[in-house]
Amino acid sequence: MIKKAKNNSPVNKLIEQRWSNRAYSPKEVEDEKLNSILEAARWAPSAFNEQPWRFIVGKKGDSNYDKILSTLVEWNQKWAGNAGVLILNITKNNFSRNNKPNATNEYDLGQAVAFMSLETVNQGLYGHQMTGFDAKKAAEIFNISDEYTVVSVIAIGYYGNPEELPEDMLDSEKAERIRKNIDSLLLN
Amino acid sequence: MIKKAKNNSPVNKLIEQRWSNRAYSPKEVEDEKLNSILEAARWAPSAFNEQPWRFIVGKKGDSNYDKILSTLVEWNQKWAGNAGVLILNITKNNFSRNNKPNATNEYDLGQAVAFMSLETVNQGLYGHQMTGFDAKKAAEIFNISDEYTVVSVIAIGYYGNPEELPEDMLDSEKAERIRKNIDSLLLN
Numbered sequence: 001m002i003k004k005a006k007n008n009s010p011v012n013k014l015i016e017q018r019w020s021n022r023a024y025s026p027k028e029v030e031d032e033k034l035n036s037i038l039e040a041a042r043w044a045p046s047a048f049n050e051q052p053w054r055f056i057v058g059k060k061g062d063s064n065y066d067k068i069l070s071t072l073v074e075w076n077q078k079w080a081g082n083a084g085v086l087i088l089n090i091t092k093n094n095f096s097r098n099n100k101p102n103a104t105n106e107y108d109l110g111q112a113v114a115f116m117s118l119e120t121v122n123q124g125l126y127g128h129q130m131t132g133f134d135a136k137k138a139a140e141i142f143n144i145s146d147e148y149t150v151v152s153v154i155a156i157g158y159y160g161n162p163e164e165l166p167e168d169m170l171d172s173e174k175a176e177r178i179r180k181n182i183d184s185l186l187l188n
Numbered sequence: 189m190i191k192k193a194k195n196n197s198p199v200n201k202l203i204e205q206r207w208s209n210r211a212y213s214p215k216e217v218e219d220e221k222l223n224s225i226l227e228a229a230r231w232a233p234s235a236f237n238e239q240p241w242r243f244i245v246g247k248k249g250d251s252n253y254d255k256i257l258s259t260l261v262e263w264n265q266k267w268a269g270n271a272g273v274l275i276l277n278i279t280k281n282n283f284s285r286n287n288k289p290n291a292t293n294e295y296d297l298g299q300a301v302a303f304m305s306l307e308t309v310n311q312g313l314y315g316h317q318m319t320g321f322d323a324k325k326a327a328e329i330f331n332i333s334d335e336y337t338v339v340s341v342i343a344i345g346y347y348g349n350p351e352e353l354p355e356d357m358l359d360s361e362k363a364e365r366i367r368k369n370i371d372s373l374l375l376n
Contacts, residue, residue, distance in 0.1 A: 008223075009224045009227040011307050012228070012310040015306070018231070036197045036198055039197040039370070040199045040200070040203050041373070042367045042368070043199065043206070043365075043367060045208055045305065047319045051367060054374070056375050057374060057376075104298075104319050106292070107298035107301075107339055109295060109298065110298025111298040111299065114232060114302035118200065118202075119203065131291065131292050142376055148375075177231075179239060185230065185242055187243065187244050187332065188244045
């Protein structure tokens, strides 16, 4: 389903076409496409090229997928369980070179997942990030040490049938995408 | 200067072509292009669509530009002062709807700046993010309240003449782009 951004200035098609849907088809995401999506994350910029981003990738039917799904809040489980892929997005807290705190480790993870989300569009797929999940539970289930912070989950897959969504989700699926005006984003 | 990512799987051209250069031409960045770059940030995803990202935009010759430049560490001042645009990247700490802390405000800022950086490539321009600056000084100069966190600066502009860079910068300008292998990014 196309839900183009109502942008005021021209932007590239990947940004224009990306939106956070909830109607997913359980169709398998091909490994080739998933590899391109992860490759995109690799090439994000990061402070001192630390590349603090780490991922746990689940494909529908495997145990990573079921574990990630189990950490989502009920509302997100309802729709995300149809997506072919669920990825847990994690970031390393300290720099590897000197073990000092990396102040932009979450910021840089955000960049890597943003790159993933645009490559997702490039692959003809849809992505939807969530913070509505139990990060502590995820760290426990996957035995993730406190060297890392678990930040978000992204669902990736083929577009499904929106008419199968519960009514409240269908409303937001059809709603226009809204954003603040540029002026309200400029502090000076 | 083209310095394509050495990617192992195909990714879109914007990601493939983005890299953090230091040779900038002082040529003015057209307002149209700058508007598209800021527009790209607008359409990033964020938790509860909070859009916590805020920007202070400086164009070469205006006072915002000079102020942002003055906060950079000496090493960054050497090259970034040629770029046509300097943007201070800021994020709002609490959700506007309930004033509770937004745990992913830096992560979401990272996504917005990542979108900007790819639109920069789309506009035929170059971008380079920095954390090497005095964020506290920036907050003071621009009178930014503690409702916000100042996170990074991005230089944006036309490509310059790399041979005019100091020797140590020229080396890294010509160096191959390196990234960790995918396998080392997967925790499970």
